[in-house]
Amino acid sequence: MGGRCRRSGRAARRRRQKKESGTQSVSLCHQLQYVRLMKFLHQRGFTSSLLQPVFFTDTDRGLQTVRAIKPGQLLISLPESCLLTTSTVLDSYLGQYVKSWNPPISPLLALCVFLVCERHRSEQSEWFPYIEVLPTSYTCPAYFTDDVMAVLPSCVQRQALEQREAVRGLHSSNQDFFRSLQPVLSQPVEEVLTYEALRWAWCSVNTRSVFMSQPPSHFLSGLDVYALAPFLDLLNHQPAVQVKASFNKVTGCYEIRSVSGTLQYQQAFINYGSHDNQRLLLEYGFVAPCNPHSVVYVDSDLLCDVLRSDRGLAQKMKFLRENSFLNNLTVSSEGPSWRLMTALRLMSLPQTLYHHWKAVLLGQMVCEDRERWSIQTAQALCQQLLQDTHRALDKISHLLCQCDQSTRDQLNVVRSLRQEERCILGSCLKVLQGMLRERKEVVMPT
Secondary structure, X not given: OHHHHHHHHHHHHHHHHHHHHOOOEEEOOOOHHHHHHHHHHHHOOOOOOOEEEEEEOOOEEEEEEOOOEOOOOEEEEEEHHHOEOHHHHHOOOOHHHHHHOOOOEOHHHHHHHHHHHHHHHHHHOOOXXXXXXXXXXXXXXXXXXXXXXXXXXXXXXXHXXXXXXXXXXXXXXXXXXXXXXXXXXXXXXXXXXXXXXXXXXXXXXXXXXXXXXXXXXXXXXXXXXXXEOOOXXXXXXXXXXXXXXXXEOOOOEEEEEEOOOEOOOOEEEEOOOOOOXXXXXXXXXXXXXXXXXXXXXXXXXXXXXXXXXXXXXXXXXXXXXXXXXXXXXXXEOOEXXXXXXXXXXXXXXXXXXXXXXXXXXXXXXXXXXXXXXXXHHHHHHHHHHHHHHXXXXXXXXXXXXXXXXXXXXXXXXXXXXXXXXXXXXXXXXHXXXXXXXXXXXXXXXX
């Protein structure tokens, strides 16, 4: 009887924790594709008794702890034989084609072509158990439709378009190399190494690889730092989590060690880096809720638009650009960044005080009137950004009513980014209003 009570208590506690967190989870361990994956990895020397694949309602797929992870404990250790690197490609049936091609292709392209060819081989592929569990599409900008591109913040939109064109360029500029691979393909190369297939492979490598420096190879050109890590790549990102991750040359394994530990039956997270949500969307295709690193960027076009009546605007913008002061101008929930306020203080000065411009960039304060002008201009910038965010959210709501599931997934990611921007800008405006009140109290003491 006592034993039943204890089991009931643990089960009730887990149900209560799930209810309080609002997150539900469903084990994926018994699904055929994950059974195949684990068998494939076990044959290559990997065993996992701490983590299991699970579907979470808030983050989709992830890894759940089977037992509590203590601070400093090894979370996962994946043997090198389980890692998919350029060495895997060079040692495969593609190796002779890659090695004989001149000029050498990039490590990224080598991995992408290998993934496409392995997916084409289907169950005949040695790596099929891994290929099978990879996403079939992504919510990265390379996949975005024009309608989705149009509702991105302007600074993100430019980078998103560059990403999409980079993938298109990678495909179009390597047609001769692709044609050289016809002997290993069972269908015409044009039907296998399509733009869509290469885009899928590029996103797979870009979003799921771990950093692992490879020895230079004269068969490849450029930095070789990509390693695809089956099972390990199911770990999701959380900004607050701390882990230590690297390839251990002594054990011959890629290892992730937890810094703070994780409770039993909780999702285990890793940290991809101190990225704001714009960077996470561009590189990984998702937005992290409650991301402490998130900011809203103020680009030069917006500065010019808000300050277009200033006759000296062109000269001031030129000065800021020459001093590398037009990048990373941001606002956060805590207020405008130091760089933004410094740029605005310089903007507040007339051309006649040109000899003071450099000193302001180095931190020299301006007079009370110009400081107030700088704060009011920061308000105007936030208000303009907020208006743009509201317009984008309205447009997203309209598009969601008339699109397919793939586009809906893309729009939902962008909507999350825009909703977060709305919160940040609202908080920043409150901070700026407080700053103005403080200045009034300084000027007019009671």
